[in-house]
Amino acid sequence: MDRELADAAATGQLGAVLARTVPWSAPQALGVYLHGELGAGKTTLVRGLLRELGVTGTVRSPSYTLLESYDCHGHVVLHVDLYRLAGGGDVASLGLRDEALPGVLLLIEWPERANDSLPHADLHARLSIHGESRAVHLESASAAGKAWLAAAAADAAYKK
Numbered sequence: 556m557d558r559e560l561a562d563a564a565a566t567g568q569l570g571a572v573l574a575r576t577v578p579w580s581a582p583q584a585l586g587v588y589l590h591g592e593l594g595a596g597k598t599t600l601v602r603g604l605l606r607e608l609g610v611t612g613t614v615r616s617p618s619y620t621l622l623e624s625y626d627c628h629g630h631v632v633l634h635v636d637l638y639r640l641a642g643g644g645d646v647a648s649l650g651l652r653d654e655a656l657p658g659v660l661l662l663i664e665w666p667e668r669a670n671d672s673l674p675h676a677d678l679h680a681r682l683s684i685h686g687e688s689r690a691v692h693l694e695s696a697s698a699a700g701k702a703w704l705a706a707a708a709a710d711a712a713y714k715k
């Protein structure tokens with residue numbers, strides 16, 4: 556699925572649509588890989604998603620901490636940014652594999668920086684800069700991801 560994101564609010568709105576349609580009952584942790592250059596809107600999409608899940612405090616970009624964790628009404632959301640990953644791309648020290656339990660959602664910016672294996676992706680969001688606005692290509696990578704995209708496409712806000 557491809558769509559234009561006219562402004563930052565539209566990017567956040569897409570995050571909210573994805574939040575409303577997360578297939579939480581999937582038997583494994585869910586993963587979204589966020590691709591795109593610096594400034595493409597990856598963190599903006601995550602903020603919209605977390606807000607919709609009821610996170611009210613500051614949503615910091617995990618540029619330096621690499622990982623921020625949120626408790627969302629019984630669900631855990633891990634927001635990861637591997638841009639500054641040191642040590643030759645070793646993500647094992649982040650412990651993501653141990654955290655990736657059913658009911659957990661991982662949102663991973665710069666997944667291509669990891670040299671060892673990351674928890675799997677159900678969805679890929681590929682963001683790109685188009686002048687003053689952005690575009691996104693969404694792609695599923697699992698059965699759960701396919702169901703997720705179908706539900707997202709049926710969301711009233713997605714069709715706007």
Ligand SMILES: Nc1ncnc2c1ncn2[C@@H]1O[C@H](COP(=O)(O)OP(=O)(O)O)[C@@H](O)[C@H]1O
Binds near residue numbers: 565
């Ligand atoms: N659809 C959009 N159109 C215009 N600006 C956007 C859009 N989405 C996000 N932005 C802006 O782009 C800037 C960088 O966004 P950010 O989410 O931090 O990017 P990334 O995490 O990919 O580096 C922010 O100022 C944000 O408000």
Ligand SMILES: [Mg+2]
Binds near residue numbers: 664
């Ligand atoms: Mg970012």
